[in-house]
Amino acid sequence: MGSPITRLLRRLDGAGFWNVQVWEFGFRSLPRGYAWLFFLRAVLAHPVKAARGMRRYRGFIRRRVDISAGLSSPLAIPDEEVFLRGIQTQEPRPLVGLGFCLKPYDPNDPSASCPSGRANHDCLYLERGEVRPVCADCAIHHLGSRCLAGGCPVYIMTSAKDIARDFLFPQVGRSSFPSAILLLCPYSVRAIILPLFICGVDTLLLVYARGSCADYGQWLKADRGIKEERTMLNGESEEKLLGLLEKLGAGEWKEGGKRKDRRFVRGGNIFYPD
Numbered sequence: 001m002g003s004p005i006t007r008l009l010r011r012l013d014g015a016g017f018w019n020v021q022v023w024e025f026g027f028r029s030l031p032r033g034y035a036w037l038f039f040l041r042a043v044l045a046h047p048v049k050a051a052r053g054m055r056r057y058r059g060f061i062r063r064r065v066d067i068s069a070g071l072s073s074p075l076a077i078p079d080e081e082v083f084l085r086g087i088q089t090q091e092p093r094p095l096v097g098l099g100f101c102l103k104p105y106d107p108n109d110p111s112a113s114c115p116s117g118r119a120n121h122d123c124l125y126l127e128r129g130e131v132r133p134v135c136a137d138c139a140i141h142h143l144g145s146r147c148l149a150g151g152c153p154v155y156i157m158t159s160a161k162d163i164a165r166d167f168l169f170p171q172v173g174r175s176s177f178p179s180a181i182l183l184l185c186p187y188s189v190r191a192i193i194l195p196l197f198i199c200g201v202d203t204l205l206l207v208y209a210r211g212s213c214a215d216y217g218q219w220l221k222a223d224r225g226i227k228e229e230r231t232m233l234n235g236e237s238e239e240k241l242l243g244l245l246e247k248l249g250a251g252e253w254k255e256g257g258k259r260k261d262r263r264f265v266r267g268g269n270i271f272y273p274d
């Protein structure tokens, strides 16, 4: 249930008060480093973009006040038409953000767990093309290979601070990632929409159907790398993502398969198709 203040903030979120739906998350984030880092390096450092992003965010919430924590369908920012037009005409191609919680994990069996470790940006397959037996059942391998064919950079997302440093700040400062496809838990959707508008990222948000964090407490633990459950996309989201990646990759694969030897090259925490 939560304290009276939490209940009040949830009510404000539910009503979309002042066309904002990040009251609870924003209030609980006030003492956290990630919130202040974002405020200093995105909002204060780029006040015009932040003001424009806030205006567009409020318009978005006004049009769709039903972004609930139970969201299960893909959600495009600012809308599907703009997102699709952007990814088909823009370079670079959309960054695909995959949660570290997609990695296989069994605390009692190292052979059934990701050999690159859990809460980090690493992956043997993305880094060296190495595929261990456990990788055959890993969404990061499965989706990563489609991203390679589609020419999309891949980022294994961990904490909010790292997401800000690796993805949002390079975008708001240098337009490094004008579009993105992010896989995340339904609870995080409300929290990330405002930063995406402020940083100017056209985004498709796809939510997990299983294993996701259900509230701020679970989210905060996962943000610190404590997350045992393995997440999984629902069928609709997976189909949508694979369809988009196939479309993006179709042109190159048709050219006699000459790019079949493609591999990823790591730059910081991001894996770029070469």
Ligand code: SF4
Pocket (backbone or CB within 6 Å): 103, 104, 113, 114, 115, 116, 122, 123, 124, 125, 126, 132, 134, 135, 138, 139, 140, 141
């Ligand atoms: S594909 Fe990457 S993330 Fe998945 S199990 Fe293998 S090394 Fe780990």
